[in-house]
Amino acid sequence: MSSGAAKRVSKSIVDWARFTAVCPKHQLDMLRAVKAKHDTFINKVHTLPENLPKIDFAGYKARLPDPAMADRFEKAYAALSIPYPVDKANMLKQVEEEHQENEKKVKTYVANVQAAGQESKTFLSKIDSLPQFEEMTVEMFNYYFPETALNPERPTFWPHIEEQQPYNPEFKYYK
Amino acid sequence: MLSAFRSGALKSVIQGHGAFKVLAVVPSRQGHSISKQERIETWDYVNSVYFGPERDMKNFPNPTQPAKHEPVRLGIVPQSWFDFMYPKTGVTGPYVFGGGLALWMMSKEIMVVDHYFWEIPSFWIMVYILCNHQKVGPQLTKWVAEKYEARKHVQFTRPINMMKDAEKANIAKLDRLIEETETIKHVHQAKKEGVEFQLEAAYRQRLQTAYQEVKKRLDYEVEKANTKRRFEQDHMVNWIVNSVTKSITPQQEKESIQLFQMDYLQLWSCKSIEADLSLGC
Known part of the structure; x- marks a missing residue:
């Protein structure tokens, strides 16, 4: 199980209190919508396991008719390499470019x-x-x-x- | 510079050329509001004229409105005049000088005692009495001071304060606007995190799917083995029972029924004996 080249995220570092404080009054509704959307992303991440969950192979070995099969499964499961998804549309780059333009x-x-x-x-x-x-x-x-x-x-x-x-x-x- | 104004410079000012060109730039009593830039230009120019390097502030200090008049005697004659004559003529000198001057003016008919003559002294006597009256005097002073304060407020203090407040509010608003530009930093952060979190969610979804699939296959194998064993057992039991049932012949069946009947009767007699015993008791 490799973590992949991309950096793993598990915690939001957006300072929402400060964001709300500096947000213009007429854009607070937009801010609320953005926050709700962002929260759905975070919640989805938090409902799923962070790493590959463990399987009780010893228990299966006892129950399976062919214990060698459990061993094979265990080996294959340990060698399982799940690739980190690739940002196909290159959204991150777009976001970065947009930020550069905004900064200008x-x-x-x-x-x-x-x-x-x-x-x-x-x-x-x-x-x-x-x-x-x-x-x-x-x-x-x-x-x-x-x-x-x-x-x-x-x-x-x-x-x-x-x-x-x-x-x-x-x-x-x-x- | 002030004397220059007095000697007819005002005429050129009004016509729009000369020392004060500003009036030509900013026409007075016009509907359009004066911009800040125009005001700054006007004030800089007027300041440079009144308080510039050419101004002799030592010999010609800026005139100020004193809060109170200088000390007087007889209600209208300045105290300083009496002080000026005191070393030379003593205490009575000024009065003798005043009386003598009046007599001389009358003798030369500079001051003519006609029907209108008494209007002047009677006016000043009335002023003196009013100003020194215990009730009217302070009220008069207060009334004049209030008038002056009101004029100052309307003409100067209020407009200046309004300008200041407007500028301060403007500065606060602009500061807030600058602070609000910080929003883009947070928006960028949120957008970036949104993408990253979606990628992370997809990755975790893959992990979850892999786990579930592997677990499903293992469970299937276990279940398959269990089912197979259960079926085998059932089949074995059924087969044995069927075989046994089939192997029973009619002769055997009859014998077993007879055996059952005998057992039953035996049981029945035992029961009746027990019943008799219990009744006998």
């Missing part, structure tokens, strides 16, 4: 996300660089926040809010 995608994605995060952090530090309200004159305030400043080239009507200006499409009387 994730790398660019993470770079983009980190750039956005960096921009946010810069913006936070810039907010902290603003002078205090007590230290600002009205003029300074208008330069820092030009969108709130009075612009003589664009006069506004009372009550001077964007939603109720004649040029705003959301205005009730917009034409």
Whole structure:
């Protein structure tokens, strides 16, 4: 009985708790389905014997009319070599290739996300660089926040809010 | 730099050229929301103008809004003016100076005592009384402070805090997104294990089948031997019994029946004797 070239597996090393923690909320159902499927694989493996089960040849020798026959069986059974199944469709390679591709995608994605995060952090530090309200004159305030400043080239009507200006499409009387 | 603004630089700013080009880039009071990048550019530029290397912070420090006015006398006249005159004129000097100045202005008809003259002193006297009133004074102060705080909150604190919160939430969201990319590692692991477990299951299935087949053949042999032995025994018994039955002749049968009858009668008499004995007793 040879164990074959392939490596034997008997225990799952997937960290399902961590997997669930990092899984996006909208994909939890998919995760649950994957886990159920995975569990059926593991359960199937665990219902079957790990090694070739022993046969009580001594008992058979007593019962068989021809004890030499039991000996022959024993010898043949001991010499039995069961080949480990071959991954014909080469699924493992496919899985590996898929992972490589995903990793590439994730790398660019993470770079983009980190750039956005960096921009946010810069913006936070810039907010902290603003002078205090007590230290600002009205003029300074208008330069820092030009969108709130009075612009003589664009006069506004009372009550001077964007939603109720004649040029705003959301205005009730917009034409 | 501030004096430059005062001397008409504002006009060029409003027209969109000059020191503050930013206003031309970011038109004010427009519907479109300002992007972060635009804000950063604006603030960097305004910071460089107000607090850049050209700014003389020593002689022209940034004006701040003090929380409280400087000490005054008579309600409106700064204490520092009295302090300035004290070494030269003593305590009464400022009052004499004020009175003398008023008299001189009246004599030169700079300050004319007409019907409207009393409006000025009566206004300031009323202000003085109100501000120093035990009940009204603190209320007035509180009202003004509240107005100022509300304006500060609406104009500055709230929008700034909203921006900060939005950015912090954004950073947290992005961090979570980065954390979620760890999923592919687990997915890969699970997929790989799925294939491996299926192979392992197939292998174990083969082992199981081999075991069962070998065991079946052995059991068959044992069962075959047992059945054969049982059949042989049955056959032997049947054969012997049949042979014996066949070998019995009618003469023998009659004799055996007679023997049985005699035995029976003998038994019967024994029984009756026993019955008599028991009755006799």
